[in-house]
Amino acid sequence: MVAGAQSDIVQVRGLVNRFGSHVVHDDLDLDIRKGEILGVVGGSGSGKSVLLRSIVGLQPPAAGRILLFGEDLLSLSPERRTHIERRFGVMFQNGALFSSLTVIENVAVPLIEQLRLSRSQAEELARSKIGLAGLPPDAGGKYPSELSGGMVKRAALARALALDPDILFLDEPTAGLDPIGAGAFDRLLVTLRDALGLTVFLVTHDLDTLYATCDRVAVLSQKRVLAVDALERVQDIDDPWIREYFHGPRGRAANRAAESRSAK
Numbered sequence: 001m002v003a004g005a006q007s008d009i010v011q012v013r014g015l016v017n018r019f020g021s022h023v024v025h026d027d028l029d030l031d032i033r034k035g036e037i038l039g040v041v042g043g044s045g046s047g048k049s050v051l052l053r054s055i056v057g058l059q060p061p062a063a064g065r066i067l068l069f070g071e072d073l074l075s076l077s078p079e080r081r082t083h084i085e086r087r088f089g090v091m092f093q094n095g096a097l098f099s100s101l102t103v104i105e106n107v108a109v110p111l112i113e114q115l116r117l118s119r120s121q122a123e124e125l126a127r128s129k130i131g132l133a134g135l136p137p138d139a140g141g142k143y144p145s146e147l148s149g150g151m152v153k154r155a156a157l158a159r160a161l162a163l164d165p166d167i168l169f170l171d172e173p174t175a176g177l178d179p180i181g182a183g184a185f186d187r188l189l190v191t192l193r194d195a196l197g198l199t200v201f202l203v204t205h206d207l208d209t210l211y212a213t214c215d216r217v218a219v220l221s222q223k224r225v226l227a228v229d230a231l232e233r234v235q236d237i238d239d240p241w242i243r244e245y246f247h248g249p250r251g252r253a254a255n256r257a258a259e260s261r262s263a264k
């Protein structure tokens with residue numbers, strides 16, 4: 001039996017991931033609470049994306065157990081697994097949109113494949129998701145190559161929202177965006193969480209995003225979760241990586257920006 005609170009949507013226990021002799025995670029534990037935005041940070045190569053991939057069932061672990069909505073994806077029948085997969089949306093680092101499909105067609109894919117909607121029904125629903133993700137209606141008819149970086153992120157978000165998920169997994173959603181675009185994305189994320197009651201697992205390097213959006217932050221270091229807590233407590237932990245990340249010049253600037261936002 002895996003211990004964890006009722007409100008935990010995801011429970012990771014004793015996770016081990018390795019590639020050949022390279023151990024990425026060793027006995028890693030983590031819970032994701034219902035309704036929270038959980039930021040996941042850590043040095044390059046610390047295993048943030050591999051953790052995301054493990055939780056959504058794309059990376060079978062060498063050992064350990066992962067429960068999503070109380071169920072272990074890897075031990076489910078294909079039908080039950082599909083049922084659980086419909087309850088989460090994933091946005092990968094590069095957006096992973098189909099380049100030969102328009103934005104509407106991209107967002108409609110999961111609706112046609114998973115819900116067996118007709119093309120016209122799926123495209124109608126896709127239009128509402130595109131609006132939800134903050135894209136103008138005319139963006140729906142465009143191909144990914146015709147969009148700005150920020151619009152590609154929003155299109156990928158619209159697709160991740162297509163099936164009305166309970167939890168969103170986002171891998172560096174603001175990477176490559178200018179600060180204004182990144183700030184707008186952060187605000188959109190908080191609005192969506194508040195409006196839709198989403199839970200969000202957010203891998204990021206972006207300190208401004210952490211300060212603007214996250215309820216808790218998990219720090220990946222030394223192959224496990226070194227700390228998971230509210231940002232103000234995590235940043236005070238006495239650890240070399242945490243010191244450098246949160247209290248280096250960029251960390252101090254992001255902290256000052258967050259303080260001036262909350263003072264307004």
Ligand SMILES: Nc1ncnc2c1ncn2[C@@H]1O[C@H](COP(=O)(O)OP(=O)(O)OP(=O)(O)O)[C@@H](O)[C@H]1O
Nearest residue numbers: 019022024042043044045046047048049050051205
């Ligand atoms: N399919 C794979 N085969 C072999 N090694 C892999 C594979 N996927 C990831 N790794 C290795 O696992 C480690 C963790 O990778 P991961 O992408 O999770 O890091 P990360 O913390 O997300 O890094 P970054 O912040 O740079 O994106 C890295 O050393 C990476 O090279």
